Amino acid sequence: MSKGVTVQYLQKYIRAKDYHEDPGREFFLKLTEEVGELGRAIRKNARAEDLEHIKGTIEEELWDVMYYTLALANLYDVDLEKVIPAKEAINAEKYYTPEELRYKPE
Numbered sequence: 704m705s706k707g708v709t710v711q712y713l714q715k716y717i718r719a720k721d722y723h724e725d726p727g728r729e730f731f732l733k734l735t736e737e738v739g740e741l742g743r744a745i746r747k748n749a750r751a752e753d754l755e756h757i758k759g760t761i762e763e764e765l766w767d768v769m770y771y772t773l774a775l776a777n778l779y780d781v782d783l784e785k786v787i788p789a790k791e792a793i794n795a796e797k798y799y800t801p802e803e804l805r806y807k808p809e
């Protein structure tokens with residue numbers, strides 16, 4: 704993978720490579736499993752020293768969680784790139800005003 708990887712690209716990549724007979728159950732159970740592994744890595748503050756040694760690190764487990772989140776999005780035909788701004792608008796109303804945002808999208 705290269706720089707400039709988008710959520711849409713990742714969803715297509717996962718759709719092309721990952722197949723299961725019962726994908727909803729498999730992807731959801733794997734997501735919960737990976738969240739647990741991420742929790743363990745965070746508790747141990749297991750950080751990757753470089754990209755050749757990521758096994759059991761926060762870096763590896765963050766990707767695992769993202770992977771199964773995107774796999775579930777594919778299963779339900781959810782285009783997350785379209786959902787993100789809609790959900791962020793809801794969050795903005797609920798949690799902060801636009802003036803409070805540190806990150807200003809272009």
Ligand SMILES: [Mg+2]
Nearest residue numbers: 737740764767
């Ligand atoms: Mg994992």
